[in-house]
Amino acid sequence: MKTLLNRLYADYLMPSRLAEYEAMLVRAAQCGYRQLSVREFHGAILRQACTLDKVLVHRHDIDSDLRTARKMFALETRHGVHASYYFRLSTLDYGFMRAIEAAGSEASYHYEEVATFAKRHRLRRGDDVRARFPEIRELFVRNFMRIGERLGRPMTTVASHGDFANRRLQVINHELLSDPALRRRCGIECESYDADLLRHFDVYISDRPHPMYYAPVSPFDALGRHDRICLLTHPVQWETNWLESTRCNMVRLAEEVVWHT
Template identity: 45%
Template sequence: MPSSVATPKLKALLQSGWQRFYSDFLLPDRTPEFRRLLEQALARGYRIHSIASIWEQIKAGRLEEGPLLVLRLDIDTDLRTTRALWQVMRELNVRGSFYFRLCTLDVELMRAIHEAGSEASYHYEELATYAKRHRLKSRAEVEARMPAIRALFAANYRRIKALTGLPLHTVASHGDWLNRRLGVTNLELLQDRSLREALGIELEAYDDALHSHYAQRYSDGAYPRLWLDGDPLAALASRQSVIEILLHPRHWSANIAVNLQDNLGRAWEEVRYRVG
């Protein structure tokens, strides 16, 4: 259809499709930008923490004087870029938290991250996984199955802990397309305090016990919105007291093969969910 007669809705759809294509298959390597971000933080006097290391200070009631930067990486798909970002962190001698999904679990890498002084733990999504598997269509159906969902989480968590030998004292919820559709987050399965205590989970990365200490939290995004919550470089320049920066390696380099596989997998998931 000629652009002169295309509807605004179609134009928006085409633009969105192009932006997704660019982000997944054409995005230049942004690793040097990540290095500059960390170098500026260090130059401004920031001490860079993992979630585990700052949580230890909060628990002890001795949060050090700012400015502090909490660095978190959610490993949704791309282990190649994860390794590149971690290499930058090692070269600059900074630490952070890396949360791995079941589909990105890399025991050797997780152990190496832990041994180098950073944190490697679990990026969980059992609520969405269970809802897809059993074709749950509403929040009410999810809530009715919550005991089974929590049992699935506990089994996966214990298996990862046994495989890696890591403490996994903090975990972080993954956001899935089905969570958004159902209006229920994976985080809700850890509202059961007894489950946390039984497994030895001290903190969920979205807990207010952590976030109440932040002046601001920044998250990266897909092209063209590379930052969703403002510019963290501006925050560093103004020396905001305690900030968290959340990164997803997928947004820092176009890993064509991995992104293609992930996109096809998501499309197939949705087809199976719809026809179930």
């Protein structure tokens, strides 16, 4: 019951946390952190140019709620902050994505072809899904290329989406990009969960639903204690959006029913 009440509060009653987000951007600047996108940080790693700097890398996974994503982007633009925004097929907004790129930030793909394929074909065993990886990789390539063409610029980093189907199957979307040939074919230089990227961070923080909000620590506590911080955020954790939360909950319920029918 407590879990259900927390979920209802987070989805429908929680006051906006965007003032807290802006305060965090300001605090980071005051503490001397460069606030970068994943693409910028990865480029600095390749150039060996980030060894001495304090860096806060912003990664936004746009699972849902474009309205709040735009508000976060407006705050970042106001404070000269760059970030990476990763869009699912269901949240693609090319006008917004081009505005993100024009501001010096990054717009790219939050892919989930493994989970999508498994649900579409009612595959319930991880081995059965992996056996279909050649087909799933082709699906990924088609989606990735189409998005890049519409966006009008190459995408060099991507981020795997985590779906309930991935957790049930114990197969993550990121497994697709273990294929170097696929990366070369698409021009992908970095996946946001690559070990070669993550090892350069002193702490990796993700937002969480009410009442936890952050894991493993608050970014406010990390600032000044760690030099290289990655902060993963999801717009839905920062402001309630009744219509979007209801839509997502209904889609999740429908997918569960169809997958197990």
